Amino acid sequence: MKRAEFVIIGAGPAGLRAAKSLLDAGAKVLIIDRSDLLGGQLTKQTHMFFGSEKQHASKRGIDILKLMVDAIIEHENLEIITNATVVGLYKDFVIGYVKADVYYKIQADSIILATGASEKAIPFENNDLPGVYAAGAVQTLMNVYGVKPGEKVLMVGSGNIGLIVAYQLMQAGVEVVKLIEAASHIGGYLVHASKIKRLGVDICTNMSVKRALGKDHVEAVEIWKLDAQWKGIEGTEETLEVDTICMAVGLAPLTELLQQLGAEVKYVRELGGNVPVINQQFKTSIDGVYACGDVAGIEEASSAMMAGEIAGIEAALSRGYDVENAANRLNELREDLSNLRNGPHGEKIRAGLAKLGVL
Ligand SMILES: Cc1cc2nc3c(=O)[nH]c(=O)nc-3n(C[C@H](O)[C@H](O)[C@H](O)COP(=O)(O)OP(=O)(O)OC[C@H]3O[C@@H](n4cnc5c(N)ncnc54)[C@H](O)[C@@H]3O)c2cc1C
Known part of the structure; x- marks a missing residue:
């Protein structure tokens, strides 16, 4: 069976940013996405973004996406499989995916789930x-x-x-x-x-x-x-x-794959439904499995990018990679994330995260 050290499922803002952190740390990364386009929700967002200035707010979603893809696409340690839907996550981190009606399996050392959400x-x-x-x-x-x-x-x-x-x-x-x-x-x-x-x-x-x-x-x-x-x-x-x-009545995190793997999930209404129980490192209840972006609770692209970067750095550190200036960067990202959630519009998120025990 083919093996990969880090597999990221989902190439939206969370997955793309996690990939950048891992590549910067010197790791090899495989991204799998069911779409033919990279970028998740950003592929269709032609409006100027709200959110954090540091995470490109005021730019159009499709332009933010280009910046994120350009930052990694030529990297020699990156492999991307598109038009491939992950249909199963099994014991020992075996990932099953379907591409052009053919079923493939790959085994990962570490998995970052960034599958986003489905519409209610x-x-x-x-x-x-x-x-x-x-x-x-x-x-x-x-x-x-x-x-x-x-x-x-x-x-x-x-x-x-x-x-x-x-x-x-x-x-x-x-x-x-x-x-x-x-x-x-x-x-x-x-x-x-x-x-x-x-x-x-x-x-x-x-x-x-x-x-x-x-x-x-x-x-x-x-x-x-x-x-x-x-x-x-x-x-x-x-x-x-x-x-x-x-x-336009809300989104529900796509946590089914994590549930299949046996990761602990909890129903938190404020975060959109069933969400994985994660810690400050975006690690799920299973060692080596991370969840970031909308799959870990419905927020916005700015927070998905920050969460993806944190998850990527933490995943790299956990496998012994030397991440330059890691402690400072993690502190900065956690502070920015908390500032983003501080306004009145973050009230629901804060309540949800408190229920999860992440705050
Ligand atoms: C209309 C609209 C406007 C928005 N405007 C803003 C805004 O102005 N500012 C802002 O900050 N946020 C905005 N958002 C929210 C933002 O788009 C999302 O919060 C963000 O895209 C979440 O990023 P993500 O990477 O977690 O998930 P997504 O962007 O949803 O990406 C998930 C990826 O996972 C892939 N995937 C899912 N399941 C599988 C599977 N089984 N196998 C393989 N691949 C899979 C999908 O194809 C997708 O590419 C908006 C959202 C919408 C719908």
Whole structure:
């Protein structure tokens, strides 16, 4: 069986930054990603990023991605396998992946899991009609493939993802008929909300989808007001003519591979669902296995980059590599990460990490 010292699963910002730390330390690295493109979520993010200035905030996601890829791509110690989905993590760190319908196995000494997250959906009648999308899928269609998902959209969810994707839909010439939010307040940054409000989009809180209407595809949607328990209130229904319903209702960490390996996971609502129990070094309950980025709790690309760098340095140190200035760099990264989580928008993350015992 083929062997590799460090295998990174997932080439988003967390995985790419972990790879850079390991390569800088002199290690050999194999990255496996199921996509044909490197960069994870960044491949479709054409907007200027929020987050940490030190982690390229104010640059476009796709430009940040280029900087990260350019920093490692020519490295002689780097091997990358794309279009390859890891389907199993087994005893003795055997990794099973499928590429072009062929199943391969490789054994690693150390694994860094950076698989990111999957999109959540909400249940409503007809939510399987063509025309019902998750926001990440809409972003991929528009920003990677140049395809509009429809002409008239209802956006569901007012977190930053819902607000940003609503704006991008309008930039693409799609009408955003309304944006609804189940909570009593807008979840994302007000700067994003104000931008779409100025363009005439009505943002309604305490509302959700009752059902989608249409025979072969979405032709309209019925929305209704919610009570304090988030139950729909009969008699408050409103019908909107739309051909697309876009759900931006949260992300769930992709921890299944870690669970298969037997790593301890815990359900922490504030971090998006089941997350691995990790320590300050981003090490899971299994020695030699690290988890960083959205897979360890839904945050943002800035934190994913910092977490990836910490995990990469710690993994290198644990196998005896000499990392230049390691203690100072780790302190600096931990301080930056904590500063990033310090604002009001970090409150949820802090609560989640406290439940995990990481803070
Ligand atoms: C619309 C939107 C806007 C955003 N805007 C911002 C912003 O402005 N600022 C900011 O800081 N953050 C932003 N974020 C959040 C940011 O994109 C994510 O937090 C970040 O990408 C997480 O990085 P990651 O490396 O953990 O995971 P991802 O970027 O999701 O990368 C995970 C990678 O793992 C691969 N993978 C998953 N499973 C497997 C498997 N089984 N086998 C092989 N490969 C696998 C995937 O293909 C992917 O490449 C935004 C997110 C969205 C959706």
